[in-house]
Structures are given as structure tokens and as C-alpha cells.
Amino acid sequence: CAELPVKKHIWFHFCQRLHKLTSGRIFRCYVCNYVTSGFAYTCDECVVSYCLRCSLVSDLARYQGHEHLLHPFVFSYKELCSACGESVGFTYAAMRCKPCNFNLHRTCITLPLTAQHSSDVHPFKLTYHEDDDNYSEGHYCDICERERNPKHWFYHCSACNTSAHPKCVLQEYPFIKPGTIYTGNGHPHPLTFVKKVEFYPECHRCGKHCLDLSLQCKTVGCSYIIHWECR
Ligand SMILES: [Zn+2]
Ligand SMILES: [Zn+2]
Ligand SMILES: [Zn+2]
Ligand SMILES: [Zn+2]
Ligand SMILES: [Zn+2]
Ligand SMILES: [Zn+2]
Ligand SMILES: [Zn+2]
Ligand SMILES: [Zn+2]
Known part of the structure; x- marks a missing residue:
């Protein structure tokens, strides 16, 4: 860096x-x-x-999921994203290979190649195509248990043979490092990001237990903790 x-x-x-x-x-x-x-x-x-x-996505991206260079395009197309199947219309920065009609959201291009989720001890790998030797009839997400379109990108753990929607894997704030200090929510002491909280303390705002991403005060004598969502 x-x-x-x-x-x-x-x-x-x-x-x-x-x-x-x-x-x-x-x-x-x-x-x-x-x-x-x-x-x-x-x-x-x-x-x-x-x-x-x-x-750092450059304006001419060669992407692993596709053999040609992708070019930026802005605002005017109504094609579907090849990674997630949703419309790319009116997102201001998508990438496109015109001859192949291959389009990607910028958000899909930048999906991390590996990601961790609490449902699996192994990291998930970003996968672009369903293997041809996979004869299973239905394709389901092992996190939300809803159906998955095998043409779209997904995260896969080969050790457990589990697959999941990118949205489901990434919902747990994968880009926040625990231990980062957060200031500016009105509490007099600096707060620290925590992900797995020991003893499941109750949130000072909503009263529910803190299991997921939370802000905890580590000042001695202060037990303040709130959900990130409750800040
Ligand atoms: Zn997309
Ligand atoms: Zn500006
Ligand atoms: Zn192409
Ligand atoms: Zn970003
Ligand atoms: Zn899912
Ligand atoms: Zn696994
Ligand atoms: Zn405090
Ligand atoms: Zn809360």
C-alpha cells in the first residue's frame, strides 16, 4: 500500500x-x-x-470473468449485468464488452475474490460459472436458502460444497476491520468496532443483544455498547 x-x-x-x-x-x-x-x-x-x-478499477478493465477488455459506459443502456442479472440501466459507471453484450456493474466488478461468512469456517471463493459436472437439480443459497440462478456469480466453498449469493456473504460488513476507532456519535469516549461480542451485552439504544457489528466503548468503567445500525 x-x-x-x-x-x-x-x-x-x-x-x-x-x-x-x-x-x-x-x-x-x-x-x-x-x-x-x-x-x-x-x-x-x-x-x-x-x-x-x-x-483502482481502471477505465479499461480486463476482467477475469471475461476474455476481452471492458469499456466504461454511462447512463444510456438498459442491459442486464452478467454477474448479478439485475439491470445496469442508469447506474453511472458500469463496464461493457459490446460485441459480447457482456455488462458488469462496477459493484460486481469489485466483489472481493474471497470473503468470509460466519456460516462457514472456510473463506468463500468468488465463482463465475457453475461447474458442468454439477448435476444437482436446484441451485440454492446455503445462507438464505432461496434459489440461486446458476448463470450468475456466486461464492463457493469447495471443502463444504456450499454456495451463496454475493449479497448474503457480504452482508456482515466484510470491509470493516474490528478494532477501528469510531468517533462522532455523541458518546463522550471513542468507540471501537467489534464484530463478535463476548457475553452478548445489550445495546444501549434498542436493548437487544449485540451479536453482529457493534460499537463498544473500551474506556475503563464504561460499558457503553450499541449496534452499528443503532448509532
Ligand atoms: Zn451486477
Ligand atoms: Zn467531486
Ligand atoms: Zn467480449
Ligand atoms: Zn467501493
Ligand atoms: Zn442468499
Ligand atoms: Zn467450508
Ligand atoms: Zn464510554
Ligand atoms: Zn441496537
Whole structure:
């Protein structure tokens, strides 16, 4: 990460200013919409931040799921995304191989190649095609147990032979490092991101147990903890 440019032109950003590299903040990436801790490219004028994964997709992307170069296209097409099957219409930054009618959301291009979910001890691998030797009739997501279209990308654990929707695997905030400090929610002490909370303490806002991503005060004598969603 030492070689990241301090300022960078984000080609798909609307105002065309240089973006500043920032770190140590929690932000929601304007492209992929994931809450992320770590490096970001930020435009001070527009007050938007892009995560590194989204910032570093170049304008001519060669993508593993496809053999040709992909070109950016903006606003005008109504095709479906080859990765998730949803419309790419009016997302301002999708990528396309025109001869093949192969289209990808920027959010799908930047899906992490591996991801962890609490339902499986192994990391899931991003998979582009269902294997031909897979004769199972139905295709289901092992997390939400709903149907899965085998033509769309999915996460797969080969050790357990489990498969899941990308949305289901990534719902647990994969881009927040536990231990990151969060400030600015009105509590007098700094709060720390925690994912697995011992003894399941109750949230100070909603009263339910904290199992998933939470903000915990580690100041001695203070037991304040809230769900990330309750902040
Ligand atoms: Zn992003
Ligand atoms: Zn801007
Ligand atoms: Zn997509
Ligand atoms: Zn192509
Ligand atoms: Zn699912
Ligand atoms: Zn597994
Ligand atoms: Zn406190
Ligand atoms: Zn809560």
C-alpha cells in the first residue's frame, strides 16, 4: 500500500477534481455502497468517498470473468449485468464488452475474490460459472436458502460444497476491520468496532443483544455498547 498515490484522478467522478487519499475513517463508498474502514479517495467538494477497490478499477478493465477488455459506459443502456442479472440501466459507471453484450456493474466488478461468512469456517471463493459436472437439480443459497440462478456469480466453498449469493456473504460488513476507532456519535469516549461480542451485552439504544457489528466503548468503567445500525 506504500505506493498509493496521495492524489488521484477518479475518472468516473462527476466533478473531475483530484481526490485525496485518506485513512482511519469509517465511510460508505459512493460506488459499492459498503461501509468500509481503511483507505479512501475523497473529494472535498462533493463530500464523497470511494473505497480502494472501486477507485483502482481502471477505465479499461480486463476482467477475469471475461476474455476481452471492458469499456466504461454511462447512463444510456438498459442491459442486464452478467454477474448479478439485475439491470445496469442508469447506474453511472458500469463496464461493457459490446460485441459480447457482456455488462458488469462496477459493484460486481469489485466483489472481493474471497470473503468470509460466519456460516462457514472456510473463506468463500468468488465463482463465475457453475461447474458442468454439477448435476444437482436446484441451485440454492446455503445462507438464505432461496434459489440461486446458476448463470450468475456466486461464492463457493469447495471443502463444504456450499454456495451463496454475493449479497448474503457480504452482508456482515466484510470491509470493516474490528478494532477501528469510531468517533462522532455523541458518546463522550471513542468507540471501537467489534464484530463478535463476548457475553452478548445489550445495546444501549434498542436493548437487544449485540451479536453482529457493534460499537463498544473500551474506556475503563464504561460499558457503553450499541449496534452499528443503532448509532
Ligand atoms: Zn467501493
Ligand atoms: Zn467531486
Ligand atoms: Zn451486477
Ligand atoms: Zn467480449
Ligand atoms: Zn442468499
Ligand atoms: Zn467450508
Ligand atoms: Zn464510554
Ligand atoms: Zn441496537
